[in-house]
Amino acid sequence: MIKYICNILLGILVISCGKTEGGPGGGSHPLQQEATATAYTVRLPGSNPEEQAILLTQTVYPATREDNAVGAIILVPQDEHIAFTAMHRITHMPVNAPMLFLSEDNTISEQTLREMKRLKPDGVLQDERTDVYAVNVPEDQVKKIRDILAYRVRTFYEEDPVKLASVLDRWQAALKADHPDEVVISAIDHPEGIQHGMGAMGWNAHMGKGFAWVYRDSIPQATKDILKRRYGDHGSFMYLTGGPDVISDKVARQLGEYGLVRRVAGKTVFASNTVNAGYKDFGRNWGWWWDWTPRSWGWGIAQAGHNYIIGNPDDVLYMIPAAVLGHMGKHGPILFVKADSVPKATADYLNMVKPFKTGPQETILNFAWIIGDTTSVNIATQQSVDRLLSPFDVPVDTSSYLPDAPILQEKKD
């Protein structure tokens, strides 16, 4: 009798473990042909922000079990500043949330709603098991999520991104019972303020540090409030994304009142993001008697063996949700290329981190995600990136890095 009971229990156990066989996984997928893979890159070929965001969630979260589904979902309108602020502060653990967009008419499209259903959020245990963080999402759309998907939704309504950063800072502090002392600061009124700070936003999606906005020549009150919340003699550790042309020296000096100020900046948006990828600041933060915590900010990647998220700086709404690739999987910083070429700053950086040939047991390889379809980053650029990432030599002829232009070698009439 005992033997039979044991057999039945064992059988139930084995059956309950589940199985991995099933229908062919390589079935038809509408964008599979566009999702070109090379040896070291894979393209996620979105042709609009909504589609790009869905491709990203599908890549990162297979959702075949609770552990590879999401903790929650960020839902935002297609507003660059709002999305940028939300991705900075919400994505990281313990929330574990990718970003999805509303349609241009501020409604949830059928495709996005279905993706939200597929993602099956586990709910953030530190926050009342919240499934969706809806930032400036119209109330009727929030109701739709609650009614149709039965998800728990936390809403944030703040049209001013500067103040939104402050609200999210308070929320994050409560979530973690702490204010992270490292604060990324970007310029809201500079046309390339977001692009200069994109890599730093990727770091925050990866590590969950603080974020605030400034104006090019002044500091808003909400940002001062954020910085004052940091305790200790040092105050905040601030990382300004962009040079003096993006955030003025005057603002940098004024920020010094709240703590230590550093710039993560290059002359172009391409350079700013390669600087960000290689940047590391560490040192003293907080200590008393038997315990101490250093400050530690930045990827600090200057050697082979890493992953990159590569896209076009003009595609801001494509790149913001792509930071989720730095949060899960192979992680890694964001870099920019042009649609038809790899700019020198990016190529130089990738040459620095180029791997080398190794044995079968100590293999070292790079990898990259290409964000957007071929209008964002064309095939030749993807191949150029692939070669830069590879352990193979880059040919002396670097014509593939040149944009299409009339050849100069021949005299024109």
Next chain:
Amino acid sequence: MKWTYPIVAFIVVFVLGFGLTNLIKEELEVSPWAESGAEEGRLMAHTKNVTRLVNAGAADLHAYLQTAIPYEEAKTAAMSPSEKNWQEFFIQSLKVDPEAKNVVVVPGGGKEALKWALPALYYAYFNGSPVLFYENGKLSGNTQSLNDKKIFIIGSGDEIPNLEELKEAERITANSPQHLALKLAEYRDEEAEFGWGREVNRNNGYFHYVLTIPDDALLGLAAITYARSNNATLLYAEEDGGISGELDRYAFAQRPDWFVTPSEGPFRHFWIVSNRISYAAQGRLDFAIEKAEYASMGPVALGDLEALLLILVIWGIASALFVWIHSMYTLPMVKMPIKISWALASLLLPILGPVLYINSYRRPAKEVEKGDWRWIRSHNQQSATATAMGFGYGANLMIVVGFILVWFGFPLFFGEGMEGPFFWLGAGMPIMMIAMYVFAVLIAWLLVQYPMKKSMMPEMSNKQLSKMALITTALSMLAVSLGMMTTSWYMLMNKIPMMPKEDDVLWFASMWLASFVGFLIAWPINWLLIKKHLKPGNV
């Protein structure tokens, strides 16, 4: 009031039992959501750790990869591989390294031979090893290449006989192509420089794998360029599109850990080239090689710290069972509430609980009233007993309250009014700690300490008893909390990089450890309570 004790014990056993059972269930499940919509609406097949090369056959895949991987170093033959020409395709693709220290002998012929040969062909192509095919009783190619090199015969075991020229050879065989591929993935002969050597202890390699099924071995051959471009090892899934337990085990063994941030290397990657491999299998592999922090190694896998702390939980359960069974059979003079208390205390005090229990009752005893026994104990032992009496119920109740809060989610308060030095009071963890203490004190006071004191001091008024029970419960559990809360904060908020959830063994194990520390802190404080005669220590 005797019913209250088993009720409390039942609540503890039920809630913690449910939590641990749920944990085991979730760890054992493979891809439970794969057939309930996980694949619906997918726009493309890639996932973050698995790239899927959907193709229309070997020729299509080969043509695609010739464009996608154009490197001279990883070039393959211009012809498309087929079941008829696969040997020729390989020979034309192979760039033999004259300094290679090994020669590979594999079966030649039809499709069946390719299944067995392919895992070895991947290594040979990567390493530049000469390859000989055995077909129709003889070896193909130049057997002179065998000179001064170690020969490896790869196959099913009986396909290639013991030929004269192969008598020094080393055979690597398995009972299926899947097993053979796994064997080669782990095998390494350092002297002969043969085999991938990708075992669990190779923590630093950025290992890539090409995955197909034996019936689609030709697709694997078409993708052999990855063996050079990405140093990729060939592995096989099952013919039904799923993955075997052995492959599952191997993939989890390859899950990389991180120490500082997850952006540090290495990472691992699968390239699926067979359309027939299921989405459930892809999801499982993607999950298996997802990076995880060293402490826990993520869900399903067992991290070092996790394993160490898990011992506490398992020994705790064993200790509780021992004390319960032992006391039921050998100590009829001990009252039921005391027995329950010792068993529950031992649950959280592995080894120490049973030691204190045995030490408490292997002593002279006297019956002070009919059925009411007292044991003669040292002051220290009395303190330990008194601590265990409150701790057994109290600490377990605190964990129960904590688990319920984690299960349903912490409340969170972050309004503008919460700004300032006490903002952290709105956070989940402090709220959990306060709730754990308050609810556990209330339950232990009403259902345990009050009836216990009433049975021991029937002459005292209910009001006095109630007050005394509340004070001693609150004080005793405050003492436990001092150690328990600080340790749980340290573990959950500081030591472990990602705060564990309700389905993570580290959550339970941290609570066990915190309780243990709580007991050690409360023990000397109970020493004072015994001295002041506020608690009995000889029951």
